[in-house]
Amino acid sequence: MLDHVIKGATVVDGTGAAGRTADVGIHGGRIAVVGTVTQEARTTEDASGLVLAPGFVDPHTHYDAQLFWDPYATPSLNHGVTTVAGGNCGFTLAPLHPERPEDADYTRRMMSKVEGMALVALEQGAPWTWHSFGEYLDALEGRIAVNAGFMVGHCALRRYVMGPDAVGGQPNGEQLDAMVRLLRESMEAGAWGLSTTQSRSHSDGDGQPVASRHARPAELIALSRAVGEHGGTQIEAIVAGCLDQFSDAEVELFAEMSAAAGRPLNWNVLTIDAAVPERVPRQLLASERARKAGGRVVALTMPILTPMNMSLGTFCALNLIPGWGPVLALPVPERIEKLRDPDVRAEMLRRARSKEAGVFRRLANFGRYVIGDTYSEANAGLTGRVVRDIAEERGQEPFACLVEICARDELRTVLWPMPPDNDPPSWALRAQTWQHEDVLLGGSDAGAHLDRMCGAPYTTRFLGDCLRGRRLVGLEQAVRMLTDDPARLFGLRERGRIREGWHADLVLFDPERIDAGPATLVHDLPGDSPRLDSRALGVRAVWVNGVEAIRDDVVTGAVPGRVLRSGRDTETVGTR
Secondary structure, X not given: OEEEEEEEEEEOOOOOOOOEEEEEEEEOOEEEEEEOOOOOEEEEEEOOOOEEEEOEEEOOEOOOOHHHHOOOOOOOHHHOEEEEEEOOOXXXXXXXXXXXXXHHHHHHHHHHHHHOOOHHHHHHHOOOOOOOHHHHHHHHOOOOOOXXXXXXXXXXXXXXXXXXXXXXXXXXXXXXXXXXXXXXHHHHOOOOEEEEEEOOOOEOOOOXXXXXXXXXXXXXXXXXXXXXXXXXXXXXXXXXXXXXXXXXXXXXXXXXXXXXXXXXXXXXXXXXXXXXXXXXXXHHHHHHHHHHHOOEEEEEEOOOOOOEOEOOOOOOHHHHOOOOHHHHOOOHHHHHHHHOOHHHHHXXXXXXXXXXXXXXXXXXXXXXXXXXXXXXXXXXOOOOOEHHHHHHHHOOOHHHHHHHHHHHOXXXXXXXXXXXXXXXHHHHXXXXXXXXXXXXXXXXOEOOOOOOEOOOOHHHHHHXXXXXXXXXXXXXXXXXXXXXXXXXXXXXXXXXXXXXXXXXXXXXXXXXXXXXXXXXXXXXXXXXXXXXXXXXXXXXXXXXXXXXXXXXXXEOOOOOOOEOOEOOOEOOOOOO
16 A cells, blocks of 8 residues: 555656656655556545656755754755755864864854854754764754755864864874874765865854865865765865856866865855856866866856845845955944944945955945845834935935945844846846756755845745746756756765655645745744745645655654765765
């Protein structure tokens, strides 16, 4: 007897093949039948008019901590994501040195600063009972509703071996050997491989460059070689040029790391803007160079524009604009005084519009900002208005106008920058770039930057756009880009397609309604901390390993997810 039958759905199987009407039977967590089901089943549902697709695979998340207080990985699971890749950007919660309990505090403060996770949630929401990477994975086993795999972070490896000297120091020969051994032990326990960062935007809780930013190429190559010694592994890496355009040295570094490992290396995130036409070919040069060297470099890119709120009062992307950090780090009264100084504002604008600002130049058109929540009577009625219009009414320069609005709220004003690349040429360039063999959809950062952005709904929003909006790709191709493509990159065993015998990770949705609701601020984290959430529209149900985990945008309470471990749950994906 089957466990459940989904009858008469339009099955879009993830391979890109045309959808077809079929029944799908589930038994023992697997897809038992695709076609016409004649067997008896414990439960059956009519899916006429609905689309059944494989569960979506999100290749870039930071659910490492959230899964302890939210085993459902919301809102990703609501939006059809059944498998998440975590441990990205060089940041993981393990390993932790057993003789240095202070390392856990350092890690929490680093994650709070660099990934925008509420410190109180990190302190109260996770048990912090592990030391090895395997113990961390064990702590999640049997208690999550999604499938989750994790890279091991370079910062944690360095901190474990070098202690505080990991920030600013260089390993001696014995320490480098110890790092390699620790990486091997982590992969033997199930880590998917190595993640690392050398991005200038990544600083720890003390404001110092995170540990992996101090690594030299020889260290990165040694760790990459170790990745290649274990089956089912990958590399994920971030460098400064990911935010705009790679330097020649960064192109060579990515190619050498991937070739040394004999494994794909993915990076995040390729920003596509028709106003900067040279960016895409420059960024994909890393992929071309890697293939010549025997490696493979894959760029992640988002198929939607993810709204991000800003503030002059709390840490956000504005702090990462060159020269802005010191001003925005001042105590609020001093910060307001500085921001009201015309000379200071002029220098800030100059730096924000300079080439060194890279992709953050996108944030420099302050006239295009929309005012969000306000907190003073003086700003009553401004919510939802565009700064340019307010500035014209007041006879002010837009940045000066924005500063004055925020100052009246003691810098608590919420700001929403309007993206400059929401134009037909940019969307046409995206559609063209998505077809490249080394470009993959993803980069949600789900689980991070919780009160600033909500990238998790990219799956449903993209499908809605493909079905009823710009229609840049067809449904079957869109589903393949969200399912089989990332599953094959990571070598997920028997996941990513609707195929008999494969794991029953499935999402059932209404093609007339599939979409994501607007991001709204909720206070449901440990310590009543805030985060942005978004409702899934048109998602009828989500199954993980054959068990219903979502029904009509509500979690069922089941926790059928699995910790996916390298080698056991992933197969080796080579570079040739």
